Structure formats: C-alpha cells, structure tokens
Amino acid sequence: MLGQQITPLDSVGLYVPGGKAAYPSSVIMNAIPAKVAGVERLIMVVPTPDGEVSDMVLAAAAICDVDAVFTLGGAQAITALAYGTETVPAVDKIVGPGNIFVATAKRMVFGTVGIDMIAGPSEILVYCDGKTNPDWIAVDLFSQAEHDEDAQSILVTPDAEFADKVLESMNRLLSTMPRKDIIRKALEDRGAIIVVNDEEQALEMINLIAPEHLELSIEDPKALLPKIRHAGAIFMGRYTAEAIGDYCAGPNHVLPTSRTARFSSPLGVYDFQKRSSLIMCSAEGANTLGHIAGVLADGEGLQAHAASARYRIKD
Numbered sequence: 132m133l134g135q136q137i138t139p140l141d142s143v144g145l146y147v148p149g150g151k152a153a154y155p156s157s158v159i160m161n162a163i164p165a166k167v168a169g170v171e172r173l174i175m176v177v178p179t180p181d182g183e184v185s186d187m188v189l190a191a192a193a194i195c196d197v198d199a200v201f202t203l204g205g206a207q208a209i210t211a212l213a214y215g216t217e218t219v220p221a222v223d224k225i226v227g228p229g230n231i232f233v234a235t236a237k238r239m240v241f242g243t244v245g246i247d248m249i250a251g252p253s254e255i256l257v258y259c260d261g262k263t264n265p266d267w268i269a270v271d272l273f274s275q276a277e278h279d280e281d282a283q284s285i286l287v288t289p290d291a292e293f294a295d296k297v298l299e300s301m302n303r304l305l306s307t308m309p310r311k312d313i314i315r316k317a318l319e320d321r322g323a324i325i326v327v328n329d330e331e332q333a334l335e336m337i338n339l340i341a342p343e344h345l346e347l348s349i350e351d352p353k354a355l356l357p358k359i360r361h362a363g364a365i366f367m368g369r370y371t372a373e374a375i376g377d378y379c380a381g382p383n384h385v386l387p388t389s390r391t392a393r394f395s396s397p398l399g400v401y402d403f404q405k406r407s408s409l410i411m412c413s414a415e416g417a418n419t420l421g422h423i424a425g426v427l428a429d430g431e432g433l434q435a436h437a438a439s440a441r442y443r444i445k446d
Contacts, residue, residue: 134409139169143403144212146227149178149204153185156377160384161226161398162195168403173197174222176212178204209236213244226398228385247398251389252281255373256342258333261290263348263369269300271346274374276317277310283321287333291326298324334358341392344373363392417443
C-alpha cells in the first residue's frame with residue numbers, strides 16, 4: 132500500500148503589518164486557511180506604533196479564532212516567533228507580509244521554522260487594450276501604489292493615445308487620494324507606462340515581470356490565459372478591480388512578489404499542512420521489493436541496506 136497522510140501544523144505565527152496602515156484583511160487571509168487546515172495554535176503579532184491598537188485588527192483576530200495576540204513588530208517579532216521568549220511561544224511556521232526588516236528576518240530564521248514566502252513590495256500590472264475607462268485604470272494603479280513608496284504599478288497597452296489618457300487621469304485624480312504622497316513617490320520611483328507593439332509583446336512583458344497582481348482589462352481575457360505563465364493572481368475583464376481580490380473575492384490575497392510567481396503560488400490551506408508518505412508491504416510484497424532493493428543497495432555499496440531488505444525474502 133502506498134499513499135499519503137496529510138496532517139496540519141501544530142503551531143503557526145501570523146505577522147500582521149501595522150506600520151503605515153491597519154490590515155484586518157491580512158488577519159483574515161492568513162488565519163482562515165490556517166484554521167481550515169486544522170492548525171491547533173495560531174499566534175499573531177502586530178506592531179502598534181504610538182501604542183495604538185487597531186480595533187478592526189483585533190476584531191478580525193477574534194472572529195478568526197486566533198489563539199493569542201502580541202503587540203510586537205519588526206525583526207524582533209519574527210525572532211520571538213522563531214525561537215520563543217518567556218512570553219511568546221515558538222511556532223513551527225511564520226506567515227504574513229511585512230517591511231524589508233520583517234522579510235529579511237524571515238529569510239534568516241528559515242530552517243529553524245518554515246515560512247510562507249519572502250514578500251516584497253506590492254505590485255500591479257494592468258494590461259489594457261485601450262477600451263476601458265481611463266479613470267478606472269488610473270485608480271487601479273493607485274490601489275497598489277498607496278501601500279508603500281516601494282510599491283510598483285505598471286500599465287501595459289498597445290494604444291499610445293490611451294496611455295496618454297490614463298496619465299491625464301492619474302494627474303487629475305491623484306490629489307483626491309488621502310495617501311497621495313505615498314502614491315506619488317511610488318509612481319515616480321517605480322511606476323511605468325509601457326506601450327507595446329502588439330499582444331505578443333505584451334505577453335512577453337507580463338511573463339518577464341511575473342507580477343503579483345495582473346489585471347487583464349480586455350474584451351476576452353480567457354483567451355489569453357493559456358499564454359500567461361507567471362502571475363500571482365489574474366483579474367479578468369474590465370469590471371474586475373484588483374481591490375476586490377484584496378478583500379472579498381475569495382482567493383487569498385497573500386501572493387508571490389518580486390518575480391517569485393515564476394516558481395511559487397498564492398497562500399492556501401496547503402501551506403498549513405504537511406504530507407507523510409505511507410508505505411506498507413505484505414509478505415509477498417516484501418519478497419518482491421526485497422530483491423530489487425538488495426540489487427540497488429549492492430550497487431551503491433551499502434551492505435546493511437541490502438541485508439535489511441533481504442532478511443525478509445523467503446525464496
């Protein structure tokens with residue numbers, strides 16, 4: 132008999148950012164799949180600048196049945212979760228996004244604990260054919276730029292005239308955004324509007340960038356899917372704003388960034404589980420496999436391996 136046994140992790144640490152904004156949505160997106168997976172103990176850490184605790188973050192933690200909350204942030208919170216302190220219990224895995232210090236700390240403690248991913252700044256790439264309301268596209272680009280000055284917002288379009296319209300919309304609407312200074316800095320430093328020759332060149336650009344969030348603001352987004360190899364989440368059609376995925380669409384908003392969508396996937400229930408291989412032999416099976424294993428072990432010069440396999444052979 133061959134198979135797998137799926138078991139949940141015993142304990143998980145959840146880092147919830149709190150430096151520049153409060154993120155109850157991060158609590159929900161990390162805690163719910165952990166609880167669905169069957170994690171026994173979920174420990175949350177959240178920074179509290181100026182000693183202010185977000186009621187929404189604590190409410191989300193209560194609703195999601197988080198077991199304990201500590202008001203810690205930064206690299207020291209990650210270290211506490213990885214190694215334990217007099218008050219903070221050590222966990223088996225740490226999940227959740229954070230700034231560069233948090234990401235670096237997660238990288239350093241990996242091996243002592245598991246981690247979900249090294250999350251970089253937020254990203255969005257919008258591919259538009261030029262037929263969507265340019266105000267919609269402008270605000271979609273703002274939606275990720277407002278996270279952080281290091282966030283990246285990119286528009287890819289084959290229509291140069293439309294690109295100009297989106298730029299005009301951005302200039303007009305920016306002043307209406309409460310976080311306009313962060314948005315402006317992110318767009319000036321890392322934003323881009325790229326005019327491509329055709330769809331083929333757009334696809335090449337998408338797969339090269341491997342964006343965290345990809346909006347396909349075009350007439351037939353389904354037709355493009357087989358050609359898109361790398362993207363964290365794909366928002367299809369003119370009416371599907373990325374922000375819907377951040378809060379209530381259903382799939383997780385914890386996504387691979389910094390081109391890691393080339394080899395990794397969104398957070399899910401499977402990230403809070405582990406697999407054990409199951410192998411069981413009957414007497415007849417041990418007889419058959421013992422001959423095979425013995426020959427292979429002899430070939431590798433591992434005589435005890437060969438003997439272990441052959442001791443159960445009857446003929």
